Amino acid sequence: MTIRRAIPDEAQALWVIRNEAIRFGCRDVYPEDVLQAWTPELMPAGYLHEIINNPFFVTENENGEPVATGYLDLENCAVEAVFTLPAYTGKGLAKQIMGAIKQEAKTRGMTTLTLSATPNARDFYLTQGFSIVKESLYPSALAGASLRCFEMSCDI
Numbered sequence: 350m351t352i353r354r355a356i357p358d359e360a361q362a363l364w365v366i367r368n369e370a371i372r373f374g375c376r377d378v379y380p381e382d383v384l385q386a387w388t389p390e391l392m393p394a395g396y397l398h399e400i401i402n403n404p405f406f407v408t409e410n411e412n413g414e415p416v417a418t419g420y421l422d423l424e425n426c427a428v429e430a431v432f433t434l435p436a437y438t439g440k441g442l443a444k445q446i447m448g449a450i451k452q453e454a455k456t457r458g459m460t461t462l463t464l465s466a467t468p469n470a471r472d473f474y475l476t477q478g479f480s481i482v483k484e485s486l487y488p489s490a491l492a493g494a495s496l497r498c499f500e501m502s503c504d505i
Contacts, residue, residue, distance in 0.1 A: 352445050355405040355418065357397060363418050364392040370432035374469045379496060387492035399429070404453045407499065408433075408442040417442035421450045421456070428464040447477045451505050462505055465498045479503040 355363060372398035375384060399405065407419035419431035427438050428450055433442050454462055466474050475481075479501040486495035 350411075350416075350440070350442060350445070351409045351413075352406055352449050355368065355400050355407045355415070355420075357401055359399055359407070360397045361392055361401065363405075363417055364396055366415060366418050366434055367430060367432045369434055371467075373435040373438075374419070374468060375467055378468050379492075379494075383405055383492050383494045383496070386494070387489060387496075388495070389491070391489070404427075404450070405430075406446050406449045406453075408445050410496065417446055419443070419446035419450055421453050421457075421462075426454065426462055427457050428462055431470075443473060455505055461502055463502045466501055466504075467496070467498055471499045471501075474503075475500050476500075477503070478505075 368390075371388050372384055379387070399420060399422075403420045403423050406418065407415040408417040410416045416437045417433040420429050421427075422429045428447070431443050431446055451462070462479075463482075464474065464479065465485075466479075473479070480503065482500040482502055485497045485498060485500055488495050
């Protein structure tokens with residue numbers, strides 16, 4: 350599997366990866382109506398902005414199609430949008446994405462990264478060197494709800 354920077358023309362495909370990963374991974378964490386509101390088919394314009402303005406990585410499958418994503422939010426020194434298509438879960442792709450994000454952060458002189466993890470993703474981030482700072486509620490305008498999450502940080 351190849352890891353590379355995302356291109357703006359892939360935005361809709363990356364949005365689909367996000368939505369499928371959330372619907373699959375969070376199905377036992379949040380109510381169905383919240384998941385549906387949080388994963389609309391119509392991609393918000395801000396998502397493309399994130400791809401253009403931040404180091405946004407994808408892992409490709411053998412056919413060159415993106416199957417995992419994640420990016421470094423430069424403004425907040427934060428890991429964002431680490432998602433893997435359900436069919437590719439457990440193959441180490443999110444770990445590859447995390448490695449690329451950490452390397453990019455180091456290159457840019459960052460020493461600490463933060464993130465907000467859904468309960469189902471918490472253990473993955475613990476294996477990637479993150480520690481729980483606190484449990485909180487993340488106010489998601491898209492979901493129209495406050496989502497239970499874990500604020501985490503990692504020294505790099």
